[in-house]
């Protein structure tokens with residue numbers, strides 16, 4: 093067993109990596125409910141996780157504020173006041189900071205601390221975590237609460253280093269913002285992020301050029317300030333909302349229409365889509381139960397959205413590029429927007445189809461594609477993340493016999509319930525690959541994980557169990573089930589989605605999140621626990 097050098101502190105009960113939604117809740121579960129000695133290590137200088145880093149213009153959650161929050165504390169629900177239908181990044185940081193103060197969490201969080209490695213010592217049955225600054229921490233349990241979308245993907249485009257202007261990735265945005273006034277801005281990427289950023293950048297930039305590789309659907313978010321009446325309404329309904337978020341497959345506060353899109357008349361269908369379009373937001377996907385399940389049903393929604401895009405975008409050339417969508421609606425994460433398609437009607441916004449004429453290189457004055465050069469002062473990479481596995485694999489994690497996580501996952505991530513990896517005892521991954529994670533409203537998934545992990549550790553302590561480790565055969569079976577669940581949906585039909593790791597060159601193409609729905613997943617986790625942690629090896 094190799095050892096690491098560096099300063100070592102006394103053995104802790106648990107180390108949590110990350111102080112976002114998941115790390116904070118795990119700290120509450122382990123410290124306040126089990127009385128453990130816990131240390132949280134966080135790269136950022138404050139709490140927030142995803143929302144600490146994603147400060148790009150227009151950054152906003154795509155889930156309604158009253159549903160994108162913790163539900164474990166009725167007092168917290170009562171005390172916190174959301175201001176808008178969808179919280180922006182700053183409001184989410186304020187919320188998480190409020191939570192951290194409310195529950196006195198900061199005393200157990202060490203900020204400005206990037207974890208570089210985590211090695212398991214079999215003889216001592218401990219994990220030793222090392223930081224960039226050379227510090228070491230040792231604990232019995234290690235919880236990776238590192239988020240799913242926290243490793244920025246800056247594509248390796250030749251010539252970036254020669255660019256004379258400034259460039260930024262949306263997921264690593266400067267804290268003091270970027271002034272676009274009078275600047276020629278190029279933005280690469282039209283996922284949820286690019287779609288949020290474009291209209292805001294266009295307001296101040298002298299010119300915005302959007303480089304689109306894959307056209308995307310988007311539904312109007314219809315964000316607005318919450319009236320006093322709504323604020324009261326959501327608070328009064330909090331228990332009911334909580335119940336619904338635990339019963340619906342994706343953790344949303346609304347239930348899908350039980351009807352198929354194909355069982356109603358064309359007039360009824362059109363009316364339902366119009367109503368959903370006017371209401372805005374993710375609920376559009378729930379207009380009929382089979383939109384993300386059935387190709388023909390999906391096409392009814394897709395055709396409706398395409399028609400709307402064609403109505404909004406005045407320039408036929410831009411409209412044609414925006415309408416060249418190659419996947420089913422919802423097969424990739426469906427964005428919601430605040431004026432995305434409308435922004436292409438501005439004189440200072442142009443659109444470049446880089447599927448037709450790919451980017452060849454970045455030059456000192458801007459971007460060169462196969463057929464033109466675009467002079468730019470600023471390049472914004474809205475190019476997404478090395479999702480789900482990226483944040484784990486950028487740390488050197490080694491389990492039993494020095495097994496590297498990177499080697500264990502060479503052909504793609506294999507986990508049991510998205511919570512544990514065979515060969516890595518006492519390491520828990522929150523919202524890991526193989527769990528509902530990004531297919532569920534995050535705080536809903538996070539509360540389930542935090543509570544399950546805490547109950548598991550509690551069980552171990554009460555039963556004198558020193559070690560818990562997923563059995564390889566249980567993990568293999570789970571991965572098979574994850575694949576089956578994905579194959580029941582249209583999610584696997586989008587060949588270039590980050591759900592499959594397809595956005596990162598060389599990454600194994602494996603469908604990573606669990607698409608079987610949160611209630612089914614929760615039930616499975618509960619059954620596993622009730623059966624004495626079936627599928628895990630427990631040892632003294």
Ligand code: NA7
Pocket residue numbers: 241247248280281282283284285286304305306425446474475476477530588590595
């Ligand atoms: P996404 O959804 O991964 O979108 C990234 C966008 O960047 C997408 O349009 C990509 O095109 C484009 N992209 C990525 N790499 C390149 C290269 N090399 N060249 C050109 N274009 C590229 O990330 P987001 O940040 O928008 O959203 C992530 C999640 O955050 C979102 O799903 C929500 O859950 C919140 P592509 O489609 O791959 O052709």
